[in-house]
Structures are given as structure tokens and as C-alpha cells.
Amino acid sequence: MSHWIFVTAAYAIASLATAGLLLWSWTSMRKAEGAADELKRQ
DSSP: OOTHHHHHHHHHHHHHHHHHHHHHHHHHHHHHHHHHHHHHHO
16 A cells, blocks of 8 residues: 555644644634724724
8 A cells, every 4th residue: 555645644734734723813812902903992
């Protein structure tokens, strides 16, 4: 059995995890910016 299947799978999992982390971080940042803007308005 070729090891390249596992190498490719590992890269795919790592890429998906990185994309998920970026999306989660971006949404958290947007939420925090909204909360900060709301505090400035008060």
C-alpha cells in the first residue's frame, strides 16, 4: 500500500482544519468589533 494516500489525507485534514480555524477566528473578530463599536456608541 502506498504511503502517499496517507500523506494526501493528512494534508487534506490539515487544510480543512486551517480553513475552519480561519473562519472561526474571522467570525470571532467580527463579533468583537461589533461589540467594541456598540460600546463606543454608548
